[in-house]
Amino acid sequence: MDSILVRRKWEPYVWLLPSIILMTTFVIFPIMIVFKLAFSEISKAGIVGGFVGFQNFVDAVKAPAFGPVMINTFIWVISVVGLSTLIGFIMAMVLNQEFIGRKVARSIVVFPWATSLVIQASIWNYIIKYEYGNLNNVLLNMGIIKQAINWRATYQIEFMWECGVGIFVTIPFVTFCVLSGLQSIDAAYYEAATVDGASFWQKLTHVTIPLVMPSLTVSTVLNIIYVFNSFPIIYTITKGAPANKTDTLITYLYMLAFYDQKKGPATALSVIGFTILCLVSGLYMMMTMKKEDA
Amino acid sequence: MKTVSSGDVLKKNRRALVLAVIMLALALVLLSLPAYEFDATLYTKRSGNTFVGDERYAKAMEEVEAVAESYRQQGYEVSVSEQVTERVNSKGETTSMITFSIGSAKTYRAWDFLGAGLPSSKILTVVLLCAAGSLVLMLLGLRGGMATPHYALKGASARMRVIACALAFIAVLLVPVFAMVNTHSFSREVTLFLSNMGGEAAPALMQKIGEFLYGGVEADQLPELLKGVTYHTTWALWALIPVLFVLLCSLIVLAKGELGPTLARGGLYVFIIAMSLLILYPFYVMFITAFRGNAETTDMYFLHMLPTKWIWSNMKDIVERGVLRYLMNSIVLSVGATTIAMLCGIPAAYAMARMKFKGKNVFLGFVIMSQMFSPVVLLVGISQLMNALHLNDTIIGLMLINAAFNQAFAIWLLRGTFLSISSEMEQAACIDGCNTVQALVRILLPMAAPGIVTTLIFVFINAWNEYTISTVLISTPANKPITVGITQFSSFNMIEWQYLFASALLATVPVIILFMCIEKHLAAGLTSGGVKG
Structure with missing residues (x-):
């Protein structure tokens, strides 16, 4: 790596200082506070008492909502990340073709990404209303259905809609990550494959997928983290109702901390969530650092 | 460019031509089969505490038959049906109620819609014109030679073959539109009309529907008659889509020599258009709802695709x-x-x-x-x-x-x-x-x-x-x-x-x-x- 002349040994650290101060104060401190609270007794009024060991964790895990919430979180992350990766990949393949209106199509794909999640979620919340939602309205007016359909009959279906909205807003990110990977592939690979008589599927599995794998990995790991932490969609559409049945860890944690004033169990859940994220990001860091060295 | 012998081209074109003609004939057959089945209940009568075959039953039946006869005299094709509901009352006795209804069930072929003056009639006309046009243009385009590969065709005949494809494509697309427009007229517009929320054009449309279904009735009878109307689309109409699609494919072979690349290209555009529409949909909702009046945002029956009045x-x-x-x-x-x-x-x-x-x-x-x-x-x-x-x-x-x-x-x-x-x-x-x-x-x-x-x-x-x-x-x-x-x-x-x-x-x-x-x-x-x- 070529570097410029640095006259004083401490100089680089001065350059880093503002960034370090900012991140320490607003990222590291909150982490420490959360860890401290998770092991402390906290009264309903928010007064922090002494060390209570794992009592908060026991309370959090023993709550009847904990099991379903963890299952929901799992379904949420797997379905949203999995399907948006699949669909995003297909869309990137399509957008990588030459066709009329390609620039317009690429701009349109960006739209959901650029919109605030709370706004997207509000719109979809309106769309799927039974009595006056826009989906029924459009389908009735186009003559596709004869009667209004209740699109949110049960909470399972509502949760599926939430996953759908999650997928909808996540696709653009995957598409653009894969697209940048696709564009960096040398056309010579495909020419060589064509000369060898490879079919479309062979080209896909032997050239395209291996070469976009790095981009795909990055987008997948980042997505796992973003989606795990996603709050506005579920909070706007169902608020976790009925009885935490559509909550994920993040929305459940928020309700516990700021509605039920149970900061102890809430911070315990934070630590659990934080640990899960750390495992995922640790994995990601190892992969990234490996590539930096290479 | 792959070299193709003229014999191969001739064989391929002949096969495509035969297929196209068969599909057109099949399409005509499908249009003559029942496309819609309408059921309308004209009259119902409930007779309580009645068992099948007893005195009350005979009396009620007589009454219902008389009503049915009067409908027949007015020119309706009606049938009488009965439904028996049995129940055990608090004393433990079995009671039964019989519901008689006079219904008129009728099937309509696609042809019947042609002269009906309904919104879907125009669409069907366009479908037929497109299909006929594609046949004519294809035959004209064939003058360029059956054995000539598509890239060696003269300008005019090549163009005609391509336009024939385009017409067939429009015909394929318009079949579902035809079904959608019918659903809109017979279901949505009727519902709006019955709840007094139809637009200015609604009475005229209802009159047309009345003529179509009952051969002309008084305007004041219409709401009562329309209330009981149910219908469903038969397979014959849906079968029209694959038939016209095969027609399109054979025309593509005649125009382009090969089917695969054209279909792949078409599929690509279909995917992109569908994707763009889906992505833009929530933004459309946000935009139109932002300029609706308060009452309009929460009233399903009032809603149209755009605000009835833009509230800036x-x-x-x-x-x-x-x-x-x-x-x-x-x-x-x-x-x-x-x-x-x-x-x-x-x-x-x-x-x-x-x-x-x-x-x-x-x-x-x-x-x-x-x-x-x-x-x-x-x-x-x-x-x-x-x-x-x-x-x-x-x-x-x-x-x-x-x-x-x-x-x-x-x-x-x-x-x-x-x-x-x-x-x-x-x-x-x-x-x-x-x-x-x-x-x-x-x-x-x-x-x-x-x-x-x-x-x-x-x-x-x-x-x-x-x-x-x-x-x-x-x-x-x-x-x-x-x-x-x-x-x-x-x-x-x-x-x-x-x-x-x-x-x-x-x-x-x-x-x-x-x-x-x-x-x-x-x-x-x-x-x-x-x-x-």
């Missing part, structure tokens, strides 16, 4: 309710967060890209790790910290949080940009006596401008769209950014959708424009320079 004053109303204040807060918040993130991020990225020092890898790891920490999982910690710093409920607090959590991304993206620029110029400047600050400001920053702008906009948008932290930290209405501010229009039992979406529109449009500006750079930045891959 919704914008004025939300301004009166303080949306400008929220927008202003969002601007201050995003600009502040971006500035802080860049002021801290640029020097750090510069050091990371250009200097050698101990602990560089530790910092690198720290940056990658912190990229993973979403503020959401740390909500409780952040709110406690803000309390301690007395930054709770302030925009400055939000700025700092947003800047801190975007720091990692900013450093990553900027470092990638700096690394992609050769350091020779700076090295030369340093030898000439420039210090590192001057090298950065005068030489590197201007060269790295595109990357810096991309980072800047991305951080700006992240801060602009952030919702969760703001909703926890901000309680004073005057300090709310727009994402939190719009929720004031939704309370527990009532949501003022038109205001919610009008403000959402104001919050969304500028960001989408900004995002479209950096879209091209972002794709590259995300994986190569920034969020490293």
